[in-house]
Amino acid sequence: MTDPTDANTNASSVDVVVVGAGISGLVTATRLVAAGLTCVLLESSDRVGGRLLTHHHPSGPLDLGATWFWPGEQRVAALIAELNIPTHAQHIDGDAVYHAPGGVQRLDGNPIDVVAGRFSSGAASITDTLAERLGERVWLTAPVHRIDNSGDRMIVHHQRGSHVAGHVVLALPPSLAVRHIEFHPALDDHIHDLAAATPTWMGNIAKAVIVYPDPFWRGQGLAGAAISHIGPLREVHDMSGPDAAPAALFGFAPLAPGVPTPSQHDIVAQLVDLFGPAAATPLDVIVTDWRPDVRPDIHTDARPDRDNRATGTPTDTYGHRLYQHSQGGGRLHWASTETAPTMPGHIEGALGGAQRAVDAITTAITTAATTDPLSVGPST
Ligand SMILES: Cc1cc2nc3c(=O)[nH]c(=O)nc-3n(C[C@H](O)[C@H](O)[C@H](O)COP(=O)(O)OP(=O)(O)OC[C@H]3O[C@@H](n4cnc5c(N)ncnc54)[C@H](O)[C@@H]3O)c2cc1C
Known part of the structure; x- marks a missing residue:
């Protein structure tokens, strides 16, 4: 794409700059380009996808970020159809287990899992496809650190230069935006404080994916689903691919700040307690800690400053009415999942x-x- 150059700043000029190449930013840019607008997407990390992250293991794709979509999610269904993304059903057949201080209890059936869909090539196949179509409009390793609003245009400063735009879309978690980007003039106090107080969804989680030669739990009539109050993983689910390839379990470990990432040893020991000795010999254990202090290369963020909360409980901030309105004289727009009602x-x-x-x-x-x-x- 060729950008005209802004005469005053010598910066490339486009209709819209999108900050963040997660799924909200990539879809925003895709729709704007389809509407005939010029657009640049600035992404801080060296990959697209954000919280959609697929690891290409020899036995198949493994989702280290988002895993599921659910019935009734019409925008996801439409995007899957538009991009021709292969899907399969979450495996839910069999009995679940419940682990409390009294021991492991096998449940009758599986009240833990719900009917859900999975992305057979990995969730990042969606963001990879969108990024491929956007081509050179996507700028990687271009963290945005300052946005100037002169009233009739926006100037977005990032590690690789600057862009002038009529509109800017903040397609990143709001607390990250106000923590890492300087706004000139400053954002209105209400929206700044709201953004600072909005937790990043899943920003305090480690996700463990455990790969096995085969889904041995299914042979025992187990669903691979568990709730546990004992080991590091609070919940466990079957994460196998279509026709059980790859064969995998995954679990979430909620983590307070400063708590170490669960070790592979502790995770496997917990799975042995839950599903028996066959769990002792995985092919691989991949633990992705989504807290920013542990994985700064994953540009998410955990909790907002606790003394800077605008509202009572953190989730009150999700989809807040202030996010539904543009800021900066109608030139600054929110897009990340935290802003959706x-x-x-x-x-x-x-x-x-x-x-x-x-x-x-x-x-x-x-x-x-x-x-x-x-x-x-x-401007085209
Ligand atoms: C472990 C885990 C499991 C999940 N499971 C599910 C699930 O099963 N189903 C489901 O629907 N959802 C799930 N989610 C949530 C889902 O992944 C998110 O809702 C979704 O991916 C958010 O997309 P986004 O574009 O709003 O934000 P993000 O994906 O966070 O994208 C924001 C982007 O902005 C970039 N960025 C940050 N700062 C800057 C800056 N200064 N300049 C430029 N770029 C910047 C980031 O690097 C990132 O690429 C899960 C999330 C996690 C972490």
Whole structure:
């Protein structure tokens, strides 16, 4: 893509800069480009996808971030169909187990898992496909550190330079945005404090994926599902691929700040307690700690500053009404999953956030073109 250069700043000029190449940013950019707008996506890390992260293990793709989508998530269903993403059903057949101080109890059936869908090539197949289509519009290793709003345009400063734009979309967790980006002029106090107080969904979790030669638990009539109050993993699920290839379990370990990442040894010992001796010999154990102090290369963030909470409980902040409105004189828009009033935290929420940003921008540009034909929005 060729960008015209802004005469005053010597920076490339586009209609929209999107900050963050997770699924909300990639979908926002895709829709804006389809609407005929010029767009650049600035991503701080050296990969796209954000909290969609697929590891390509020799036995098959393994999701180290998001795993599932659920019935009724219409935006996810539509995107899967649009991109032709292969899916399969979550394995839920068999008995679950419950582990409390009294011991391990085999349940009658599986009240833990719900009907859900899985991305057979890994969740990141969605973001990889979108990024491939956007091509050179996606800039990696370009963390944004400052956004200037001059009233009639935005200047976005990042590690690889700067871009001038009519609109900016913040497609990253709100607490990250206000922690790492300087806004000039400063954001209104209400929205700043709200963003600082909005926890990043799953920012205090380690996800363990344990790969086996075969799904041995199924042979015992077990679903591979567990709730545990004993070991490091609070919940466990079958994460096998279609036709059980790869064969895998996964579990979540909620972690307070400063607590060490669970060890492979402790995780395997817990799975032996839950599912028997066959669990002792995995092919691989992959632990992804999503806390920022442990994996700074994963540019998520954990909890906001505790003394800077704008509202009572953290999840009150999700989908807050302030996120539904553009800031900065209508030029700054929120898009991440935390900002969605419906299904915040889910991929579905990220897609809802993206759609809101796209609608706000296309409406603003159409309105500007109607009221002042000389200030036509799109620069193409
Ligand atoms: C372990 C785990 C399991 C999950 N399981 C599920 C599930 O099963 N189903 C489900 O629906 N959802 C699940 N989720 C949540 C789901 O992954 C998120 O809702 C979704 O991926 C969020 O997308 P996003 O675009 O809003 O944000 P992100 O994916 O966080 O994208 C934000 C992007 O912004 C980038 N960035 C940060 N700072 C800057 C900066 N200064 N400049 C430029 N770029 C920056 C980041 O690197 C990142 O790429 C899970 C998440 C995790 C971590």
